[in-house]
Amino acid sequence: xxxxxxxxxxxxxxxxxxxxxxxxxxxxxxxxxxxxxxxxxxxxxxxxxxxxxxxxxxxxxxxxxxxxxxxxxxxxxxxxxxxxxxxxxxxxxxxxxxxxxxxxxxxxxxxxxxxxxxxxxxxxxxxxxxxxxxxxxxxxxxxxxxxxxxxxxxxxxxxxxxxxxxxxxxxxxxxxxxxxxxxxxxxxxxxxxxxxxxxxxxxxxxxxxxxxxxxxxxxxxxxxxxxxxxxxxxxxxxxxxxxxxxxxxxxxxxxxxxxxxxxxxxxxxxxxxxxxxxxxxxxxxxxxxxxxxxxxxxxxxxxxxxxxxxxxxxxxxxxxxxxxxxxxxxxxxxxxxxxxxxxxxxxxxxxxxxxxxxxxxxxxxxxxxxxxxxxxxxxxxxxxxxxxxxxxxxxxxxxxxxxxxxxxxx
Amino acid sequence: xxxxxxxxxxxxxxxxxxxxxxxxxxxxxxxxxxxxxxxxxxxxxxxxxxxxxxxxxxxxxxxxxxxxxxxxxxxxxxxxxxxxxxxxxxxxxxxxxxxxxxxxxxxxxxxxxxxxxxxxxxxxxxxxxxxxxxxxxxxxxxxxxxxxxxxxxxxxxxxxxxxxxxxxxxxxxxxxxxxxxxxxxxxxxxxxxxxxxxxxxxxxxxxxxxxxxxxxxxxxxxxxxxxxxxxxxxxxxxxxxxxxxxxxxxxxxxxxxxxxxxxxxxxxxxxxxxxxxxxxxxxxxxxxxxxxxxxxxxxxxxxxxxxxxxxxxxxxxxxxxx
Numbered sequence: 001x002x003x004x005x006x007x008x009x010x011x012x013x014x015x016x017x018x019x020x021x022x023x024x025x026x027x028x029x030x031x032x033x034x035x036x037x038x039x040x041x042x043x044x045x046x047x048x049x050x051x052x053x054x055x056x057x058x059x060x061x062x063x064x065x066x067x068x069x070x071x072x073x074x075x076x077x078x079x080x081x082x083x084x085x086x087x088x089x090x091x092x093x094x095x096x097x098x099x100x101x102x103x104x105x106x107x108x109x110x111x112x113x114x115x116x117x118x119x120x121x122x123x124x125x126x127x128x129x130x131x132x133x134x135x136x137x138x139x140x141x142x143x144x145x146x147x148x149x150x151x152x153x154x155x156x157x158x159x160x161x162x163x164x165x166x167x168x169x170x171x172x173x174x175x176x177x178x179x180x181x182x183x184x185x186x187x188x189x190x191x192x193x194x195x196x197x198x199x200x201x202x203x204x205x206x207x208x209x210x211x212x213x214x215x216x217x218x219x220x221x222x223x224x225x226x227x228x229x230x231x232x233x234x235x236x237x238x239x240x241x242x243x244x245x246x247x248x249x250x251x252x253x254x255x256x257x258x259x260x261x262x263x264x265x266x267x268x269x270x271x272x273x274x275x276x277x278x279x280x281x282x283x284x285x286x287x288x289x290x291x292x293x294x295x296x297x298x299x300x301x302x303x304x305x306x307x308x309x310x311x312x313x314x315x316x317x318x319x320x321x322x323x324x325x326x327x328x329x330x331x332x333x334x335x336x337x338x339x340x341x342x343x344x345x346x347x348x349x350x351x352x353x354x355x356x357x358x359x360x361x362x363x364x365x366x367x368x369x370x371x372x373x374x375x376x377x378x379x380x381x382x383x384x385x386x387x388x389x390x391x392x393x394x395x396x397x398x399x400x401x402x403x404x405x406x407x408x409x410x
Numbered sequence: 411x412x413x414x415x416x417x418x419x420x421x422x423x424x425x426x427x428x429x430x431x432x433x434x435x436x437x438x439x440x441x442x443x444x445x446x447x448x449x450x451x452x453x454x455x456x457x458x459x460x461x462x463x464x465x466x467x468x469x470x471x472x473x474x475x476x477x478x479x480x481x482x483x484x485x486x487x488x489x490x491x492x493x494x495x496x497x498x499x500x501x502x503x504x505x506x507x508x509x510x511x512x513x514x515x516x517x518x519x520x521x522x523x524x525x526x527x528x529x530x531x532x533x534x535x536x537x538x539x540x541x542x543x544x545x546x547x548x549x550x551x552x553x554x555x556x557x558x559x560x561x562x563x564x565x566x567x568x569x570x571x572x573x574x575x576x577x578x579x580x581x582x583x584x585x586x587x588x589x590x591x592x593x594x595x596x597x598x599x600x601x602x603x604x605x606x607x608x609x610x611x612x613x614x615x616x617x618x619x620x621x622x623x624x625x626x627x628x629x630x631x632x633x634x635x636x637x638x639x640x641x642x643x644x645x646x647x648x649x650x651x652x653x654x655x656x657x658x659x660x661x662x663x664x665x666x667x668x669x670x671x672x673x674x675x676x677x678x679x680x681x682x683x684x685x686x687x688x689x690x691x692x693x694x695x696x697x698x699x700x701x702x703x704x705x706x707x708x709x710x711x712x713x714x715x716x717x718x719x720x721x722x723x724x725x726x727x728x729x730x731x732x
Contacts, residue, residue, distance in 0.1 A: 046685075046687060083680065083681055084680050085680075086680065086687075087640075088640060089549060089634070089636060089638045089640065090630065090634045090636070090638065090640075090641065091676075091680060093634040093635070093636065094441065094445060094634070094677065095680060095681060097438075097441055098438055098441060098442075098677075098681065101436070101437045101438040101441065102436070102438030102439075114548055115547065115548045115549060115638060115640070118548050118549060118551075118636065119549075119634065119636055119638075122551060122634075122635050122636060123635075126559065126635070138548055140548065145551065181539075182538075182546075182547050183541070183546040183547045183548050186541060186546065
C-alpha cells in the first residue's frame with residue numbers, strides 16, 4: 001500500500017488538470033457597437049424530435065440570411081449560435097445559460113421539446129432575456145411559468161385540444177381516445193373533454209388508450225379501439241408512433257370501420273407518403289399548404305431552393321419567430337430586453353399565415369390551427385389536407401381570466 | 411490505508427484552487443465547474459457501491475432524481491425553502507435506497523443489477539405519472555432564493571457540500587467499515603466466515619451511497635431550478651457507472667476524475683460538435699479498450715512501475731534525500 005500517497009497526489013494533479021481545462025476556455029467578449037447581434041437557439045438536434053429541430057434551425061437561418069442581406073438591424077448583422085439539448089431539460093438549461101453568460105447572446109429563440117422549453121423559459125426569466133418559442137406548446141408556459149420576456153407563436157396544447165373538440169365534437173357522440181402516455185396527451189384529453197361538454201353535452205369519451213411513447217406494437221390498442229365501436233377515434237399520437245399506428249391499423253380495417261382524427265405533423269405526412277389513408281381528419285399547427293398567400297408561396301420556394309426539402313410546420317413557425325424577434329429589436333427604443341419585449345408586445349406582424357399580434361396577459365400570438373381531411377394536394381409530392389378549416393386563436397384560446405386562474409392555482 | 415501528508419496536501423490544493431476559482435474565471439466556467447462538482451459527488455458516492463462493495467447497481471439515477479424532487483416537492487407542497495430541501499434530500503433518497511437495498515442485496519451480479527434497474531424504473535414511473543403530486547413529465551420548478559442567484563454564492567454552497575460529501579466518503583472508505591466492505595468485495599464467502607454480516611454491510615453501503623447521490627441530485631435540481639423525471643430515467647443510471655469505470659473504480663478519486671472528464675466533454679461536445687452520441691460512444695470504446703482500469707488506475711500502475719524501475723536502478727536515492 002506504499003503506492004497510495006503518490007496516487008493521491010497524482011489524483012489531485014489530474015483533477016486540477018481537468019479543472020484547469022475547464023477554466024482555460026474562452027473568456028467573455030465585450031459587446032461593441034456595430035458588433036453582430038447574437039441570437040441563441042438551444043434545440044434538440046439529437047433524439048426523436050430531431051427532424052423538427054433541423055427544420056427550425058434551417059428556417060431561422062433563412063430568416064437571418066435575408067435580414068442580413070437587407071443590411072441587418074440598426075446597422076448590425078445578426079449571428080446565430082445553435083446548441084443541441086438532446087431532449088434533456090437540464091442540458092438545455094445549462095447550454096442556454098452558457099449561451100448567455102459565455103457567448104453573451106442578446107436574445108433567444110425557442111427550443112424544441114416542451115420539457116426543454118420549460119427549462120429554457122426559466123433561464124430566460126432569470127437572465128432577463130427575450131425568448132420567442134416556435135415549437136414547445138405546453139400550457140404551463142403561458143400559465144404559471146409565464147414571465148414578461150416570454151413569447152410564443154405556437155398554438156398551445158389547450159388551443160389545439162379545444163379546436164379538435166370544435167371540429168369533431170359536434171357531430172360525434174361516442175369518442176375513443178388514444179395518445180402516448182405523457183403529459184401533453186393527458187392535458188389534451190382533459191382540455192378536449194372540458195370543451196366537449198360545451199359544444200356537445202351528449203358526447204362521451206367512451207375509451208382511452210395510453211400506449212407508451214415509442215411503442216412498437218399497437219395491435220392490442222387497435223383491436224380494443226375497434227371493439228369499442230366509437231363514432232370517431234381521437235388520436236394524440238405523432239411522429240414514429242403515429243406512423244407505426246397507421247401502418248399497423250390499416251390491415252385491421254380500422255380506418256374503414258371508424259372515423260379517425262389525429263394530431264398531424266407535416267413530417268409524418270412526408271414519411272408515410274402513399275401509405276397515408278385518405279379521409280383521415282388531421283389537425284396541424286402551421287402547414288404551408290394551409291395558407292394560400294403570395295408570402296407563403298414565396299417562402300416555400302425559397303426554402304425548397306435552399307434546403308431541397310418541403311418546409312414543415314416547424315419551418316413556418318421558425319421563420320416567422322425569427323422575423324418577429326427581428327422586428328421587435330428594430331422597433332425597440334434600445335437593445336435592452338425590456339424595450340424589445342415591449343416592442344414585441346406592441347408589434348403588428350405580417351406573418352406567413354397572416355397578421356399576428358400578441359396579447360398582454362400571456363404573450364400568446366394569435367396563431368391559427370388547422371383541421372382538414374387527408375388527400376392528394378396539387379403540387380405536393382406527398383399527401384396533404386383538403387377541405388381545410390382554419391381555426392382562429394380567438395375562438396379557442398383560454399380567456400385572460402382562465403389564464404390568471406391557472407396561475408393562481410399553482 | 412491511512413491519511414498521509416501528501417494525499418492531504420493534494421486534496422487541499424485542489425480545494426484551494428476551487429475556492430479561489432470565482433476570482434480567477436468568469437461566470438460561464440463556474441457553471442461548468444458546478445456541473446463537474448455535482449457529477450463528482452454523484453460518481454464518488456456511486457462508487458461506494460461499485461468499487462467499495464463490488465455491487466453493480468444500475469438504478470442510481472433514481473436516488474439522484476429523488477434528491478431533486480425532495481427540494482421541489484417540499485417547496486411546492488409545503489413552501490419549504492431550497493436549503494431545507496437540500497438538507498432533507500439525503501434522508502429521503504437514503505430511505506428509498508434502504509428499502510431497495512433490503513430487497514435486492516440477496517441477489518448478486520446481473521440479477522442485482524437488473525433488480526436495482528427495475529426498482530429505479532418503478533420510482534421513475536411513479537414520478538413521471540403522478541401528475542397531481544409531481545407535475546408529471548415536464549418537471550416541477552424549484553425557486554432559488556435571491557441570495558443564491560448570485561453564481562458565486564451558489565458555487566460556494568455546491569463546493570462546500572461536495573467537498574464535505576467526498577471527505578465523508580473518503581473517511582468511510584478508510585474506516586473499519588470500508589475495510590470490511592473491501593473484504594466482502596474480494597471474497598464474500600470468506601468475509602462471512604470471518605464473522606462479517608455481509609448483507610448488513612452491503613445494505614449500509616447502498617443506503618449511504620443512495621443518500622449522497624440524493625444530495626448531488628438536490629444540488630443539480632436547484633442549479634437548474636427544476637426537477638425532471640428524466641433525471642431518474644434508466645439511461646441516466648449509466649452516467650455514474652461510465653464515470654466510475656472511465657476514472658477507475660479501485661482508486662478513490664477515480665470516479666471523480668471520470669466525472670470531470672465526462673461532464674466537461676459532454677458540455678463541449680454538445681456545445682460545439684455534431685453527433686454528440688457518436689463522439690461519446692467512441693470515447694467510451696477507447697477507454698474500455700485501451701484503459702481497462704480507468705484513467706486513474708492506469709496512471710497509477712504506470713507511476714508504480716516507473717518508481718519501481720527507478721528504485722531498482724538507484725536504491726539509495728530516496729534515503730539520500732535531505
